Amino acid sequence: MVQYLVALAPTFLVAAFFLIFVQGWSRYQTWARTVTCAIVFAVAVRYLWWRLTDTVLPYPDDGLDFYWVWFLYGIELLAFFDITLFLIIMSRYVDRSAQADALASDFFRRPRQELPTVDVFIPTYNEPLDVLERTIIGALGLHYPGEKLKVYVLDDQRRDWLRRFCEEKGAIHVTRPDNAHAKAGNMNNGLTVSDGEFVAVFDADFVAHRNFLRRTLPFFTDPSIGIVQTPQHFFNRDPVQINLGLERSWPDEQRLFFDEMAASRDAWDISFCCGSCSITRRAALEAIGGFPTESITEDLLTTLTMLNKGYKTRYLNERLSIGLAAENLKGYFVQRQRWCQGGIQTLFVHNGPLRGPGLSLFQRIMFLPVSWLVQYFVRLAILIVPAMYFWTGYPPLFFTEAGDLVSHQLPVLVAYFLLMHWITPTRYLPVVSSAVGAFSTFRML
Structure with a gap:
């Protein structure tokens, strides 16, 4: 005993x-x-x-x-x-909400005509009208002077019914002759037909809250800020919650990252853009030649490329939008496979954590896709240790007591x-x- x-x-x-x-x-x-x-x-x-x-x-x-x-x-x-x-x-x-309050007080004290112009990009491919309508109406309803705000629906499927809907609502429908470089190419095409000083991006299934710009724009008072990212929240349950019957006792899988880890990364100045629900300085985009197309996760690579040029990403942990989580297991895996593949791709590009200029050693380490490369091998080993022992007699360690x-x-x-x-x-x-x-x-x- x-x-x-x-x-x-x-x-x-x-x-x-x-x-x-x-x-x-x-x-x-x-x-x-x-x-x-x-x-x-x-x-x-x-x-x-x-x-x-x-x-x-x-x-x-x-x-x-x-x-x-x-x-x-x-x-x-x-x-x-x-x-x-x-x-x-x-x-x-770090919690940036108090800083947002202080910055907004000064930022919006200026005359209306001195406020910067903002373009909202809504890249879309095959989303139906009942999804797109919420996103477009939400973007048009942002609390910001109308003459300073334009909403661009970047349609990579070139749909006539969507063009007519945009004309009816007051959004700008944009198409291109091909779908080269997918979402990144679509947004780069949007940059060629727009001229706003800032570019906000919302995926086609995300709806912005009215105060999105009033909370995020003031951070750009600091000229070194290239991107302000906000968390992604969802109004539906993800397939894992549903299949396990844990809708009430366990939050969606992404809450750990968006509610906790992203704010901690920001405290270290290693926050990164997650694409949707973000706003970017156009001058910073022009400095890096537009949205990078070398990786399928253009958002992460945009952050890294901007870090190469001395720009920073800020994270404001406030619920300023809401969207759709993956609705089935196929969508769940497609999404995570894209994140995994895109993270690994950054190891092989000139502006990634290994070769990108201007990054500190700490930044290089913290942007390595270690979790994607390690976690699944570790979990597989955990799963096969008992089977290996019972089938072969091989123990996992020299057992003492x-x-x-x-x-x-x-x-x-x-x-x-x-x-x-x-x-x-x-x-x-x-x-x-x-x-x-x-x-x-x-x-x-």
């Missing part, structure tokens, strides 16, 4: 730290985040050192199982690297789960989030 209490002591210490100290701290304070993330990092390092010295190095070199043990330790190191980047990002936080495992592995799990519960309340459920990750693993690999 005493032996097991000693083994559980590190876990009790971790739990006590969170329950006595962390639960009383504000998760919006950077110092509190930094201390908490550092403790979790230290617990993880302790575990990895024990894994190496007690469960890997002692394993005898007597067959394929020796390489299997080392392979799994390498997988754990990859997971540790991914989690370390996550802890670094989440160790800071249960007390050692409890003493070193359990504190890591408890520390990570308690951190996520504190830093991202309601956005992360351990079992459900792991199930969703496993569900995506084979398709994404």
Whole structure:
């Protein structure tokens, strides 16, 4: 009994730290985040050192199982690297709402004729009228002087009925002879027929709130700001929520990124454009030659290319639009495959994190698609370890005793789960989030 209490002591210490100290701290304070993330990092390092010295190095070199043990330790190191980047990002936080209030007070005090001109781009391909109508009407209804605002519907399917609808509502219908470079090419064509000082982009299934421009435009008072991104919220449930029957207890999958991670990235000056629900300085777009076409995720590459030129992206974490989430599993996977492929593509382009000029070492590391490259291999390894053991007898490690495992592995799990519960309340459920990750693993690999 005493032996097991000693083994559980590190876990009790971790739990006590969170329950006595962390639960009383504000998760919006950077110092509190930094201390908490550092403790979790230290617990993880302790575990990895024990894994190496007690469960890997002692394993005898007597067959394929020796390489299997080392392979799994390498997988754990990859997971540790991914989690370390996550802890670094989440160790800071910034809320730009108060700054938006202060900037807006001065920005909109100027005479109406001195306000900048804004073009709203709505790129579309095959969306039906009942989807497009909301988006177009919402853009036309933005709270901004009418003579300073133009709405461009960029139609890559060249539909006559959409042209007539735009003429009726007062939007500008734009087509081009081909669909070269997909969405990026469509928006670049829009740049050639428009001249607004700023360009706001809304996907065809997103509706802007009336105050979108009044909250975002003032940030451009700083000439170094190239893009202001806002979160994407959805009025329908995604297919994972529906299939698991968790519509009320688990938010849509993207809330962890948009509500938590994006604001933390902004605190580090590594926020990036997510395409829809953003607004961009035209001068910055002209400086980079328009929207980049080298990657299918032109939004991420736009951010990187602007960083090459010294521009920054700001993130305003306010609900300023609402749209449609993927409505079925096919759309869910198409969307995530696009993000994954686009992230990996940035490794091979001249303006990406590896070769792009003007990026600091920190920015290069933080824009590497580490999560896309690592998470699915890690999850696959987790899934096949039990099968490998029962089929071949190959153990995942040199086993010492249960007390050692409890003493070193359990504190890591408890520390990570308690951190996520504190830093991202309601956005992360351990079992459900792991199930969703496993569900995506084979398709994404």
